[in-house]
Amino acid sequence: MGEETRRIAPLEGRGFDGEELRVLPAEPATRLVLRASAEACEDLSAALGLDLPRTPKTTSSKGARAALWLGPDEWLVIDQAGANLVAACAGVPAFHAAVDVSHRNTAMLVSGPRAADVLSAGCPQDLSLHAFPVGAASRTMFGKAEIVLWRTGEDAFRVECWRSFSDYVLLLMEAAARDV
Amino acid sequence: MLLIHCPYCQEERPELEFRHAGEAHIARPTDMAALSDADFERFFFIRSNPKGIVFERWRHIHGCARFFNAARDTVSDRFLATYRAGDPKPALDGEGA
Ligand SMILES: [Zn+2]
Numbered sequence: 001m002g003e004e005t006r007r008i009a010p011l012e013g014r015g016f017d018g019e020e021l022r023v024l025p026a027e028p029a030t031r032l033v034l035r036a037s038a039e040a041c042e043d044l045s046a047a048l049g050l051d052l053p054r055t056p057k058t059t060s061s062k063g064a065r066a067a068l069w070l071g072p073d074e075w076l077v078i079d080q081a082g083a084n085l086v087a088a089c090a091g092v093p094a095f096h097a098a099v100d101v102s103h104r105n106t107a108m109l110v111s112g113p114r115a116a117d118v119l120s121a122g123c124p125q126d127l128s129l130h131a132f133p134v135g136a137a138s139r140t141m142f143g144k145a146e147i148v149l150w151r152t153g154e155d156a157f158r159v160e161c162w163r164s165f166s167d168y169v170l171l172l173m174e175a176a177a178r179d180v
Numbered sequence: 181m182l183l184i185h186c187p188y189c190q191e192e193r194p195e196l197e198f199r200h201a202g203e204a205h206i207a208r209p210t211d212m213a214a215l216s217d218a219d220f221e222r223f224f225f226i227r228s229n230p231k232g233i234v235f236e237r238w239r240h241i242h243g244c245a246r247f248f249n250a251a252r253d254t255v256s257d258r259f260l261a262t263y264r265a266g267d268p269k270p271a272l273d274g275e276g277a
Contacts, residue, residue, distance in 0.1 A: 056188065056189045056190055056191070056244065070244065070245070071188065071243075071246055072188050072244065072246065074244070124194035124196045125193065125194060138189075139243055139245070140197060140242060140243065141196050141242050146242050
């Protein structure tokens with residue numbers, strides 16, 4: 001009589017799928033918080049196969065992999081195909097810190113014509129397209145929780161948050177969706 | 181809500197993303213052990229706390245996470261300038277500086 005164990009994602013079965021707003025848990029992904037000086041950037045970019053962005057609030061992506069500028073020497077690298085990002089950086093001799101946060105974060109995909117308005121209920125940044133264009137990303141707040149917000153399309157966002165905050169973030173989004 | 185210009189993000193961002201981090205330009209003594217108790221107290225505890233222009237450290241903790249410095253008027257709560265950590269105090273024209 002064998003017992004089966006199964007990993008349950010933080011937001012498994014949650015979210016909602018309306019005509020003007022969809023909030024769905026993102027598929028599992030591997031994630032890296034990368035800290036590196038400007039000198040190490042080129043080698044790390046080569047190792048990861050994409051250009052680490054140097055401009056605030058920008059991203060670069062290639063295939064299933066993306067690098068989000070978080071600070072002048074800090075990036076969040078996300079691989080939606082689940083590649084081993086730590087291993088990818090391990091061969092770079094230039095001084096850097098690469099910390100796997102795949103399971104610290106979870107993400108939800110927010111899309112639809114009401115997406116920006118609903119996010120604005122909890123996020124104090126200007127999310128209009130001229131201030132936060134497609135491809136922009138930023139660490140910021142959603143209500144009381146810190147998130148990383150990435151605009152993947154005019155009406156589509158990826159919201160990364162710590163898994164322990166995800167329940168709160170989703171509930172606040174649901175409340176905003178009722179009101180906005 | 182205040183909008184604060186982050187010198188690293190190079191744009192104005194909402195104050196909810198920031199945290200105050202005490203008075204700026206306080207030089208850490210090079211030989212801490214040699215300080216008298218009175219000098220240590222002066223370095224460690226005593227702050228200028230003026231009514232008017234203050235130079236403060238701030239941290240864009242929920243943004244780029246960088247510390248930077250700001251000149252702020254404690255009467256009006258207006259930010260007069262923000263600048264990168266390590267940069268000298270900026271010249272403030274007008275504003276009673
Ligand atoms: Zn910043």
